[in-house]
Amino acid sequence: MSLLETLNNDLKQAMKAKDKQTLSTVRMLKAAVTNEEIKAGHELSTDDETVLLARELKQRKESYAEFKSAGRDDLLESLDMEIKIVENYLPEQLSAEEVTDIVKEVISQVGATSKADFGKVMGAVIPKLKGRADGKVISETVKSLLN
Structure with missing residues (x-):
């Protein structure tokens, strides 16, 4: 099953469960995948999907560090949830x-x-x-x- 299909299934589950945080994050990931496919002009390979997810994860981790240094603790919890959700789609990270x-x-x-x-x-x-x-x-x- 491709990443886009997985995201669509998870999107439906998040809607049924009324999980707004997961729904929002999955929508952002789905939009990123769709935009990348349009930009590339073809479906993404598994490697391309992994690179895209790694980039999305990196952006969120950088934002987390910036919010933490700025004292924006109100945004950290939401961003931490997003990071965990994105990590679910990535292959296991090496130690x-x-x-x-x-x-x-x-x-x-x-x-x-x-x-x-x-x-x-x-x-x-x-x-x-x-x-x-x-x-x-x-x-x-x-x-x-x-x-």
Whole structure:
């Protein structure tokens, strides 16, 4: 079942349950998927859907951090619910140890030895971890291992 079909089913369930928070979030996700499909001119692949969901999650996490630093606690609870709902549609995120193991493997495959090889390592590791780990975590891991 495609992401759009899943979102449509969840939209119907949220309407029946009168769950306004879930309904609102699923509608935003559905609109994002539809807009991306229109922009691409074709149905999204599973990888494209994962990238889209990761982007939506990142936007919400950034907003959460901004609201928290601005003292807008009234908005944090709603945003936290949105983050949890979006995470339900993403594949299981890898732990820091799993990311480190994969990065170490790529470093040995590529033959990286210094910080100068950062771009080469990132180019090889991003496709393997796309949607399963945050880009910031990947970047920090690669930097720490190349020191």
